[in-house]
Amino acid sequence: MNRELTRIARLRRVVRVLLVIVYSATLVWFVFCLFGGYLLASADYATNVQTSQYILYGFIFFCVLHFALMRGLQSLGGQETALMGRIVGELFPEARFNPAGGVDREALAESRLFGDASTLPSPEATSYGRVELPVGEQTMQICDVGITPQHDKGLAANPLTMLYRSIMRPIFGTRIESSMHTFRGMFGYCRTQRRFKGYVLLLPDHLEDKLGYLAQSVQRIRQKNGAKFVHLEDPEFESLFAVYADDEVEARMVLTPTTMRRMTGLRRSFNRDLMISFRGDTLYFASGTPDGFLRPGRRSLADERLLEQLYREIDFCRTVGAEMK
Known part of the structure; x- marks a missing residue:
C-alpha cells in the first residue's frame, strides 16, 4: 500500500x-x-x-x-x-467496515460517557464510519464519532468563540472536520452475558483536573444522579481510572481484583486515555483520537505504523469484549 x-x-x-x-x-x-x-x-x-x-x-x-x-x-x-x-x-476479514455507518444515539446517551439524556443536554454526534466486529456470539459496534454538546451552541453565539472554532482551530488542528467537536475518536459498545444494576463509570483519573465538556459532564452526573466515587484496593488500577457508580456494592461486584488486573493490562497496552461504562447488559467504551479513529494518522503515512496503530486499536476493542465477557 x-x-x-x-x-x-x-x-x-x-x-x-x-x-x-x-x-x-x-x-x-x-x-x-x-x-x-x-x-x-x-x-x-x-x-x-x-x-x-x-x-x-x-x-x-x-x-x-x-x-x-x-x-x-x-x-x-x-x-x-x-x-x-x-x-x-x-x-480483520471477519469485520464489516461501513464508511457511511452512523452511531446509535440511544447507545451514546445510555453510556453516560458524554452526559445523561435524562438530565443533561443530549450531545450532537457525527459519525465518520463504523466497524462491526464479531465477539463470540455478539457483534461489537465501533464508531469513529465526533461529539458536539448542545450547550456549546450558546457559546457559539459568542463572536470570539466562533472566530476561534471556525477559523483558528482548523488552521492549527489535526483535521478540519474535527474543529467544531469537543470529542473526536472511538466509541464502541457490545452486549454482555450479565446485566448490571445501575451504572458504573471508569474515567481517566485526571479527567476532572481538566477544563472541558467531559469534566463538566462528570460533575453534573455526580450532582444530578448521585454518582459516588468508589475507592478500590488496587493502587495500580486507581492510578489509571477513577470509578463512579450509583451502587458501590455493584461496582465492587463488577470490578473484581481479576477484572481490575486485566483492565489495567489492557489500558497500559493501549497507551491512551480510556473511558468505560457498564449499564444494563451493555459495555461501552470511548477513547479520544484527534486524527480520527477510522482515518489514517498524519504521522504514520510514511511507514507501517499506520497498519500497526489501526490493528492495535481494533484488536484492543475485540480484546475488551472478550475480557469483559
Missing part, C-alpha cells in the same frame, strides 16, 4: 497548505471588516478605488483557492475511506 499512502500523504500536504491560506485569508478579512472602515475613512477617493480593486482581485483569488480546497478535501476523504476499507478488510 506504499503507493497509495504516498499519494494520500502528498494530497494531505497540498490540502494543508490550501487550508492555511484560505483560513488565514478569512481571518484577515474578518479583521478588515472590523477595522478597515477606520483606515479607509481617512483615505482619499483614488486610494479607496484602488483598495476596492485589490479587494475584488483578492476575492476572486480566494474563491479559486476555496474551490480547490473543497475539491481537495473531497478527494482526500474518498481516498482515505477506500484505503481504510481495504486495510480493515485485510487485517
Whole structure:
C-alpha cells in the first residue's frame, strides 16, 4: 500500500497548505471588516478605488483557492475511506467496515460517557464510519464519532468563540472536520452475558483536573444522579481510572481484583486515555483520537505504523469484549 499512502500523504500536504491560506485569508478579512472602515475613512477617493480593486482581485483569488480546497478535501476523504476499507478488510476479514455507518444515539446517551439524556443536554454526534466486529456470539459496534454538546451552541453565539472554532482551530488542528467537536475518536459498545444494576463509570483519573465538556459532564452526573466515587484496593488500577457508580456494592461486584488486573493490562497496552461504562447488559467504551479513529494518522503515512496503530486499536476493542465477557 506504499503507493497509495504516498499519494494520500502528498494530497494531505497540498490540502494543508490550501487550508492555511484560505483560513488565514478569512481571518484577515474578518479583521478588515472590523477595522478597515477606520483606515479607509481617512483615505482619499483614488486610494479607496484602488483598495476596492485589490479587494475584488483578492476575492476572486480566494474563491479559486476555496474551490480547490473543497475539491481537495473531497478527494482526500474518498481516498482515505477506500484505503481504510481495504486495510480493515485485510487485517480483520471477519469485520464489516461501513464508511457511511452512523452511531446509535440511544447507545451514546445510555453510556453516560458524554452526559445523561435524562438530565443533561443530549450531545450532537457525527459519525465518520463504523466497524462491526464479531465477539463470540455478539457483534461489537465501533464508531469513529465526533461529539458536539448542545450547550456549546450558546457559546457559539459568542463572536470570539466562533472566530476561534471556525477559523483558528482548523488552521492549527489535526483535521478540519474535527474543529467544531469537543470529542473526536472511538466509541464502541457490545452486549454482555450479565446485566448490571445501575451504572458504573471508569474515567481517566485526571479527567476532572481538566477544563472541558467531559469534566463538566462528570460533575453534573455526580450532582444530578448521585454518582459516588468508589475507592478500590488496587493502587495500580486507581492510578489509571477513577470509578463512579450509583451502587458501590455493584461496582465492587463488577470490578473484581481479576477484572481490575486485566483492565489495567489492557489500558497500559493501549497507551491512551480510556473511558468505560457498564449499564444494563451493555459495555461501552470511548477513547479520544484527534486524527480520527477510522482515518489514517498524519504521522504514520510514511511507514507501517499506520497498519500497526489501526490493528492495535481494533484488536484492543475485540480484546475488551472478550475480557469483559
